[in-house]
Every structure is written in structure tokens, then in C-alpha cells.
Amino acid sequence: MAEYSLLIVEDESTLRRLLEYRLGKEYNVRTAENGVEALALLDEEIPDLIISDVMMPKMDGFALQTAVQEREDTKAIPFIFLTAKADEESRKKGQMTGVDDYITKPFDIDRLISRVNRLLERTKIFQTQLDAKIGQDFSQKLTPKTMPVVSGYTTHFYNVPKGHGGGDIFDWTETRPGTYFITIGDVMGKGLQAKFYAFSFFGYIRSTIHTMLGATDSPAALVAGVNQALVNDSTMEETFASLLLLRWEPEHNTITYANAGHCRPILVSERGAEIVTYSDIVLGLTPNSEFKDTSISMKPGSALVVYTDGVSEQVGKSDEMLGEEGIIKVVQNAYGHAEPIDAMVQGILDESKHPEFDDDVLIFWLERLTSMDRQTPRWFSPFRDVAEGS
Amino acid sequence: MQVSAMDFLVEPVSGDMAVIRIGKALDFRNAAEFKNTTQEQVRNGVQNFILDFTDTGILDSTGLGSIFSLYRQVSPLSGQVVFASVSRPVQVVVQLTRTYKVFRQYPTVDAAQQGMK
Structure with a gap:
């Protein structure tokens, strides 16, 4: 207070x-x-x-x-x-x-x-x-108006900013045809100050990606670049942030990521859900932090779920935070729903102490469709039409 | 949620070392208080901080940010910030943010004092 x-x-x-x-x-x-x-x-x-x-x-x-x-x-x-x-x-x-x-x-x-x-x-x-x-005004500018449209994939996005919440950011950009960079991050702190820093941080990430892309498309190298900029700039001295940068190449069905201390993504398929474990230290702490790229191969029907700490820190009925274990369960149950994030949100709130989220919440769900989904639905088949008509 | 102890107990170990008892929570409600307390210590010549997390049930990102600020302040002075007696909720945050790479952990405050000599 x-x-x-x-x-x-x-x-x-x-x-x-x-x-x-x-x-x-x-x-x-x-x-x-x-x-x-x-x-x-x-x-x-x-x-x-x-x-x-x-x-x-x-x-x-x-x-x-x-x-x-x-x-x-x-x-x-x-x-x-x-x-x-x-x-x-x-x-x-x-x-x-x-x-x-x-x-x-x-x-x-x-x-x-x-x-x-x-x-x-x-x-x-x-x-x-x-x-x-x-705060609402900042939040609106920190989240995108549209989602990438890529054949063979579906994307879902959910964001509820709170006026007094933290500094969540989300952004995506198609850097060259067929290559997408997706940024999800969280600037530490609460309230307007965090939102303001998030806004400046947002600019850093965009300009770093933009300037460095000619030389590298490694998420780890880009994240290291953002970290350098943050540590060396005295106006951003008090800014610490977690950042997850994904390079998504749908044609190869790969996602390459670097994770700077952000909530770890969940990879889910009909076989179950697991944490995508590798991550490095948060940004803004040490000048020489090292970051590593990790690649994920997206199998048909699998989905990558990324989120901010408003989700994992949501307090449940027994006063415990949801945590990674809780998120895995919720994601598993939501998998297969037409609107998986809605199912996730419902699943979380059903178990929450309060009927709404305590903090800013941001979730992005990226799913590769199964080959079945891509087949022409049967009722469009001309043969069937003919068969039925005769 | 009511957290009564918002103040931080400071126990000087030597001229440049102090133990800060974190108490039940370090979060958005008392992070500013933590900053004030530790900044005053830095002004008085303390560069090495042992943070005692024995009783800590809540460490949120604002709280962690205030520890980071302290680290950024003392590391140019060759100072250290170490964690002692880390509770499970704190361990989760430290793991997730991978900050154990920066903040050394000790099982007890005594072990931290020995280790930092």
C-alpha cells in the first residue's frame, strides 16, 4: 500500500x-x-x-x-x-x-x-x-489485433488485461514468407509502471529483431541482443523481464525457441501433455547471460501452449497457486475442444478461489491440424452428392 | 489475504554484510519497503546480503524484481546477494526464472555466513 x-x-x-x-x-x-x-x-x-x-x-x-x-x-x-x-x-x-x-x-x-x-x-x-x-490503453497496444493465418495450423489467443495488472506482452511478425517470430513476455512489477516499462521493452524487442535479422535468425542470439540492450541502457535499469521468443516455420513443422526465464510452454497431443523444459535466465540481470536455441518438431495434432505467470500464479480453492502441474492438467483436459483456450480458462476458474483471474492473463495456443482435418469433408464430395441425388 | 509483517528485519553480520529476514511474503505489497530497507543498508556500506527465506510462502515477480534491483546495485561494488534456507514456494520461482545461476543458495543462514567469508 x-x-x-x-x-x-x-x-x-x-x-x-x-x-x-x-x-x-x-x-x-x-x-x-x-x-x-x-x-x-x-x-x-x-x-x-x-x-x-x-x-x-x-x-x-x-x-x-x-x-x-x-x-x-x-x-x-x-x-x-x-x-x-x-x-x-x-x-x-x-x-x-x-x-x-x-x-x-x-x-x-x-x-x-x-x-x-x-x-x-x-x-x-x-x-x-x-x-x-x-493501463487499459497500454494493454491494448501491447497485444495484437490479428493472428497469423497458416494452412494446416490453427491459432487461438486469449488476453484479459487488468488495469492494475502486470506488464504482459505478446507480438508476432512474419519476418519472411513462411517464417514467423512470436514473442511472449512479462515485465516484472505491477501497475502502471510495469505497463509503461513493458511498452518500452516492446519497442526494444521489435527493433532488436528488426536490426539483427539480417545477421541471424537464431532466437537465442536475438534474446541475447535484447538482454544486452536492457542491461546497457541506464533508463531501463529497473526493468527485468521474462521473454520467450519462438521462430515458427510451419512448412517444416518446427518451432525453435529461446526462453529467458519465462513460464515454460506446454506441448500437448492426444498422447498427453508435457513441459518444454529448457530455459535460461531472465533478462536484465547480468550483461553476459547466455541463451540457447531449442527445436521442437510439431507432429500432426500436437499443440504448443504458451502463457504468462497470471495463469500459473492463479490462486486455487486450497490457497495454492495453479503452478505448472495444474496447467498441465488443464491443458490436457482442454485438448480436443473446438475452442481449447475457452475450455482451459473454464477449467482454471472452476478450481479458483475467486471467480475471475487475479492478474493479467495471456494464453496462446498453436496447434498443427491432423491430416484428417485437412481432408475435404465428406459432405462436400461431389461423388456423394451424385450418389445421394440418384 | 492478510500479511501482517511488512517490515524487514535486518541483522548486521559485519560492516559490509547483513542478513535480511524476508518474512511471510515478498510481493507487490511490500517490494517498495524491501527496496527502501536494502538501499539504506547499501548507503551504510553493506555490499553482501544474505536473504533468509525460511518463512516465505509468497515471492511474486514484483518481489523478485526488487531482489534483482539490489543485485544490480551491489554487483558493481563486488557485492553478493545469496539466498539462505529457501522455502519450496521460493524455490519454484527461482527454478522457473533460472536465477539460481546468479544467486547462490545455502541451506542455512550460518552456512551462508561461512560461505561468504
Whole structure:
């Protein structure tokens, strides 16, 4: 939880200390003895709320409030006036300058605290709504609008971004006819910050693939390139990400991948489901991390399922995370359904503690059709038509 | 889900080494707290950190990210971050992200202290 910071401006030391003590239990409190000191503290750090006395030496509460209103970065801070002057005149003056609350001394400190709580709660709701809106916008840009269409294969995609969720990314590109690069990743962290870093990271991956493709089409080499860029760029210092990069060549029925600490994919067929085990370290940690390519041969009827940690970290009814073991079961049960991801999601949520996902969730299902699927369905057969017609 | 202990207990071992007790969880709720705690230690000259995961049931990617930040901070100073008494849930995360390649693991805090001397 974010801790709110308050600025208390009061010249009377006993009351100042009392407020500092009581409010300090719940909030980060800084105190000033007059308006001049308060303005100096505002230069250091912008508080979430200001409580100010009216009558003070050097600079009084009204002058402080006016100064706060004049500054672009402070004018939106909730402002509560405390005053000993119970007379109507100063109250009117206070209301005129647009304060959020006006409390007359002597006052009940519990009432003051509940007003502070209420004002901060309101600020928090505004912030959360704004974050969610921007977060949704980022998420939309971080996931594709279309899926590759390749004969002999089907693809399914599922993505539920949450405003407060993490930084999941997914992208695909046909680098030359018949060769596809599929990127799935997760930038560590939560909320808008993670989304923002994910957005920058997304650009890194695209440009790295684009620049390096002339020289190599090895996913491991490309992942190493992204890692180098991340580690060497000081603006991305706090960015750590898992990344799974797949090179898919449908004509050869092969997928070659490098996995930088991402959730391990599941390979499923009618014979069962298994984890695609090989992986290397996450990105952004060490400059000389090494990555290795691994190839998977896609047999008819087999499917590769990739996902983000929102799936594996979904909390089940017994408070345990789903984990790889849980995902294997769910994938196995979903295999063979016309909409396998829908079946997967249903399977997960049926066993979940909460009826929806706790975090961002992204799943990609890539399936090679069996040769049966590619045969012309019987009811299209002209011979049969003729036979039936005669 | 209620996790009461959000603070991290710091036990100095020597001038440049400290043990951080991780407690029940290191996740998005207290990762910032972990960062503040460890950054203060780094400012005071600590470069070698032993993270004690004995009681840890939850380590999510935000929490892990905060450990990574610490690693990025101390490794240019030739400092180390090691894991001690790693619980099963933490082991799962460490395996999945392949970070055992960077963070040495010790069975106990004592073994970690011996190993880092």
C-alpha cells in the first residue's frame, strides 16, 4: 500500500505535536510552524494533503493557501483549515479561497482524522480510475489485433488485461514468407509502471529483431541482443523481464525457441501433455547471460501452449497457486475442444478461489491440424452428392 | 489475504554484510519497503546480503524484481546477494526464472555466513 504524506502547519507546538503523533500512526507526517516553512517543505516533496492553522506568524494560513493555489503542482492538494477563530468572517474567507474542509478549534481529533481519511480516499479513487484507464490503453497496444493465418495450423489467443495488472506482452511478425517470430513476455512489477516499462521493452524487442535479422535468425542470439540492450541502457535499469521468443516455420513443422526465464510452454497431443523444459535466465540481470536455441518438431495434432505467470500464479480453492502441474492438467483436459483456450480458462476458474483471474492473463495456443482435418469433408464430395441425388 | 509483517528485519553480520529476514511474503505489497530497507543498508556500506527465506510462502515477480534491483546495485561494488534456507514456494520461482545461476543458495543462514567469508 502506498503511504500518504501529510503536511501539518501549526505554530502552537503542543497541538502540532499531538497532530503529528496521532496522524503519524497512519501517515507520513511532516510539520511546519508557519507558511514560510511550509512552502520550503513543498519544494522538497509534494504532500497528499495539507492541514493548516490560520493565524500564524510570518505567513498565515490564508497566504499559504493562496500560494498553494497559485502553483500548478500543488493546487490540487486537498487542504484543511484549522482555526481558533470561530467567527463567520474568516470562515467565509476560507470558503472563498476554495479549501476542502474547515475545522474550528477546539475540535475532536477523531473527527479530524476521519475527514483526512475521507479526503485521501477520494484522491485514491481518482488515481485508481485514471491508472486503470491508461493501463487499459497500454494493454491494448501491447497485444495484437490479428493472428497469423497458416494452412494446416490453427491459432487461438486469449488476453484479459487488468488495469492494475502486470506488464504482459505478446507480438508476432512474419519476418519472411513462411517464417514467423512470436514473442511472449512479462515485465516484472505491477501497475502502471510495469505497463509503461513493458511498452518500452516492446519497442526494444521489435527493433532488436528488426536490426539483427539480417545477421541471424537464431532466437537465442536475438534474446541475447535484447538482454544486452536492457542491461546497457541506464533508463531501463529497473526493468527485468521474462521473454520467450519462438521462430515458427510451419512448412517444416518446427518451432525453435529461446526462453529467458519465462513460464515454460506446454506441448500437448492426444498422447498427453508435457513441459518444454529448457530455459535460461531472465533478462536484465547480468550483461553476459547466455541463451540457447531449442527445436521442437510439431507432429500432426500436437499443440504448443504458451502463457504468462497470471495463469500459473492463479490462486486455487486450497490457497495454492495453479503452478505448472495444474496447467498441465488443464491443458490436457482442454485438448480436443473446438475452442481449447475457452475450455482451459473454464477449467482454471472452476478450481479458483475467486471467480475471475487475479492478474493479467495471456494464453496462446498453436496447434498443427491432423491430416484428417485437412481432408475435404465428406459432405462436400461431389461423388456423394451424385450418389445421394440418384 | 492478510500479511501482517511488512517490515524487514535486518541483522548486521559485519560492516559490509547483513542478513535480511524476508518474512511471510515478498510481493507487490511490500517490494517498495524491501527496496527502501536494502538501499539504506547499501548507503551504510553493506555490499553482501544474505536473504533468509525460511518463512516465505509468497515471492511474486514484483518481489523478485526488487531482489534483482539490489543485485544490480551491489554487483558493481563486488557485492553478493545469496539466498539462505529457501522455502519450496521460493524455490519454484527461482527454478522457473533460472536465477539460481546468479544467486547462490545455502541451506542455512550460518552456512551462508561461512560461505561468504
